[in-house]
Amino acid sequence: MVDKELKNRVILIKGAGEMATGVACRLFGSNLRRILMLETDSPLAVRRQVSFCEAVREGGKVVEGIEAVRVAEESERLEAWDRGKIAVRVDPAARSIACLRPDVLIDATLAKRNLGISIDDAPLVIALGPGFEAGKDCHVVVETNRGHDLGRLIHSGKAVANTGVPGVIGGYDKERVLRSPADGLFVTERQIGDPVCAGELLGRVDDAEVVASIDGLLRGLIRPGSRVRKGLKIGDIDPRGERVYCDTISEKARALGGAVLESVLAVYNR
Numbered sequence: 001m002v003d004k005e006l007k008n009r010v011i012l013i014k015g016a017g018e019m020a021t022g023v024a025c026r027l028f029g030s031n032l033r034r035i036l037m038l039e040t041d042s043p044l045a046v047r048r049q050v051s052f053c054e055a056v057r058e059g060g061k062v063v064e065g066i067e068a069v070r071v072a073e074e075s076e077r078l079e080a081w082d083r084g085k086i087a088v089r090v091d092p093a094a095r096s097i098a099c100l101r102p103d104v105l106i107d108a109t110l111a112k113r114n115l116g117i118s119i120d121d122a123p124l125v126i127a128l129g130p131g132f133e134a135g136k137d138c139h140v141v142v143e144t145n146r147g148h149d150l151g152r153l154i155h156s157g158k159a160v161a162n163t164g165v166p167g168v169i170g171g172y173d174k175e176r177v178l179r180s181p182a183d184g185l186f187v188t189e190r191q192i193g194d195p196v197c198a199g200e201l202l203g204r205v206d207d208a209e210v211v212a213s214i215d216g217l218l219r220g221l222i223r224p225g226s227r228v229r230k231g232l233k234i235g236d237i238d239p240r241g242e243r244v245y246c247d248t249i250s251e252k253a254r255a256l257g258g259a260v261l262e263s264v265l266a267v268y269n270r
Contacts, residue, residue, distance in 0.1 A: 004103070006032070006268050012102035013037045014117065016053035016068070016088050017045040019128060019144070020108035022253025023260045024052060024086055025066050030261055034081050036100065037068065038091040044228070046220035046236050049192055049247050055088040064249060097121050104264055107132070110144065112162045124267050126260055130159045142259045146252060151259040167252065170239035172214055178235030180228040181208035187224055193246045194218045196237060214239055219246050
């Protein structure tokens with residue numbers, strides 16, 4: 001590996017949703033600040049208040065005091081880094097990997113399958129969650145399943161298979177997640193942070209109603225006007241009712257960020 005100061009290591013993150021943002025913030029807070037995040041042109045993040053992918057549509061996004069900005073040209077990326085900001089680029093095909101030749105590649109899309117990364121894409125390739133095999137697709141897999149092994153580094157083998165059951169928050173798991181009842185366009189007048197009651201109409205996907213199953217606060221809500229498919233997660237109700245949770249990184253995202261940081265330091269902090 002080329003001798004380079006730790007702080008100058010180039011880190012490329014596939015995805016800029018909630019968990020990817022938690023990873024980016026943990027790395028940025030540890031002075032690893034040459035970070036480029038790759039996204040689609042129509043991100044579908046639910047917890048938009050804590051997702052840097054919002055920079056795709058807004059031009060910039062601040063999460064817990066850390067700012068990310070949308071970039072296109074290489075000069076814009078370098079300028080963002082010089083100004084102490086995370087760079088976000090629309091690049092769903094991840095062509096930036098070959099162009100940038102990063103020191104670290106992190107797949108944080110949580111797609112639950114490998115959408116094209118290779119263990120040869122960088123000296124250190126890290127993947128979050130199921131769908132990857134450490135030693136074959138990447139160097140390290142990070143366990144994303146809530147519970148005893150959350151954040152565990154796997155250097156050989158795979159993470160736990162997708163359970164399809166959301167983590168328990170405030171005594172609820174499946175009930176707290178809003179899913180699209182149909183294919184179509186999601187419309188709503190509700191906003192993240194709004195209080196909701198069980199049975200309340202929250203929006204529609206074409207003619208199908210989206211209804212709350214429990215009382216709580218809307219911790220997350222997909223951007224109105226998004227085109228969605230049936231079964232897609234489009235909202236998140238937090239029964240704890242704490243407004244501050246809507247605007248701060250979750251314990252799960254922090255745990256995954258810490259795991260990625262450990263993996264990076266294990267290789268480059270020698």
